[in-house]
Amino acid sequence: MRLLIVEDDAPLASGLRRILEAEGHAVDVTSRGEQAVLAAAQERFDLVILDIGLPQMDGFEVLRRLRAAERPMPVLVLTARDAVDDRVRGLDLGADDYMVKPFAMPELTARVRALLRRSQAHGGPRIVHGPLALDTVARRAFLKNEPLELAAREWAVLEVLLGKVEKIVSKEAIIQAVAGWGDDLSPNAIEVYVSRLRSKLEPAGIKIRTVRGFGYMLEEYKGP
């Protein structure tokens, strides 16, 4: 994947570049907002990692211009400021995610992977998670290339979880996503579907974590 890092702190920028290159991405770095806007106008990046605190044209302005482009690219905002309205402004302007500095590198790479996956999945009919693949058009699932039988509601629950890997999805959110199907669903019913999904997916190393009293989280695939 092609990534653009917009960060004016040279040590941080070089660190980010090396970490993301180690993940197998092609990475361009610029320290200036104006250059980032120019580069994004000429070339297609799969993800822009954007620092808010840039000299001259600041990150908000860069973000606004990137959003105004014909085919907006996903943007991960880095901010050193903790003011609440900075976060809100960032997300309102259309950042796909944000991280407050400093951050652990594994968290950064996980977020980058999630954003890339989401942007690939967006409009694409195929969702891939480790050995699991969902063909959303044909509504067929494959595990290790073998067809996987999923009941309609199991499919719906899995689709919700796959949309937010490494993020907690509350039971209420799952019910809302699945209950478009007519009848009322109790939280207990969701537990049943999740436990069925677990028994089908866990042997392949795909883990669904229960967050007590809140919901579920599909963990990142870390191998079988």
Add this chain to the structure above:
Amino acid sequence: MPARSLRAHLLRMLLPPIAALLVLGALVAYYPSIEPATTAYDQGLIDAGISLGTYIRTSERGYRLELPTAVDQVLRRDSYDSVYYRVLGPDGEPIAGDDGLPGPPPDRDARDGFVSYDTAYKGQKVRAVAVPAKCGTAPCSVVVAETTVKRRRMARDILFSSLLPEILIAFATLVIVWFGVKRGLGPLARLSDEIKARSPGDLRPIAAADTPEETRPLVSALNGLLEEVAQASHNQQRFLANAAHQLRTPLAGLQAHTELALAKSLPREVRSELEQVHEATIRTARLANQLLALARAEPGARANATELNLKTLAESEADAWVHQALARDVDLGFELEWAPVQGDAFLLREALANLVHNALEYSQAGGRVTVRTGRKGTQSFLEVEDDGPGIPPAERERVLERFYRVPGTPGTGSGLGLAIVREIAAGHGASISITDAMGGSSATRGCRVAITFPHG
């Protein structure tokens, strides 16, 4: 120094002139009315003297007064005063009447032939008149005097009747001042009520339109001050944001490079050194965050209170905590109910993050941490409970102090977390309590920190 009462001050200033006016008013009323009254009484004495003069008779043995007893009685009859008279011959020799009644002082000029004067007789003050009379053809004189009982009584009556209304007016003035000041200061009292009712972060100017003209300078001075405070607070916020940026960006770079280096194969000693650098970096970053949070939580630095639901707040932060909990193999759970508060989202998030961080930090692998929000009666609360070693009751006050850590505590905390929580709770008028966990065993008492927000 005792507070100076405007009322007392006004009264103190008003009393001397009012008293002076009172005296002056009484004098002005007294003298013009005492003069005609005195003249009228004197005229009575003169009439008596003239009529006495008509009873002087001349014979070869000299002059004598032939006064019928009835006339003498009429003359001397008076309900209040004793009346005296004396008839003197042409050479001043006494002819009749009360011996020793003093004549007029020699320097006194006669007016229409009469002389009135004050003197004393038989040990009493008397008012006397000397009236000219005829002893045959020679001029002689009659002196008539009376004690001053009715004159004094009259003077007293005049004084009293002129003073009474003045005293009433003065008293009314003082009463009006007393209540008038209270009433007149009403706008000030309303102004102070308005300022008292404000939240500490509310630095908007006071509306000058509905205040009386006299308080405008005060309102405008207050508004000037408010503006300066708001500006200072704004500058402080901006400084904090910049400081955060300046601190965090290099720390992020340091962390990135350390982690990159750690990902390589390294000699054992180098790896061990580097791991310590890495840990110190993370601790420094956390400390920087905490110091900034502490600075922001300080009074005067919070102006972002909005309607919040602690449930939503906890839900929005759950992602970050779950990953920490997974890394430590702690079962992080939530029991979240609707809990509305008026508060600063950033600070409350920071408080909650500190509580969860502590709970995770002091939990054993396999432990349980539970985050709760909800309402007890009309009060919203948030609490974090763990089943770790807990905090001994004797230490519960002190752990809220900055940089204090329970002796023997493992780990590398700064001792700032709970101080920040306390600071933020105080800023929201909330109370903080540390207790054993519910159903904690004796082996691990566990710890439950609850923040209870004011009724609302």
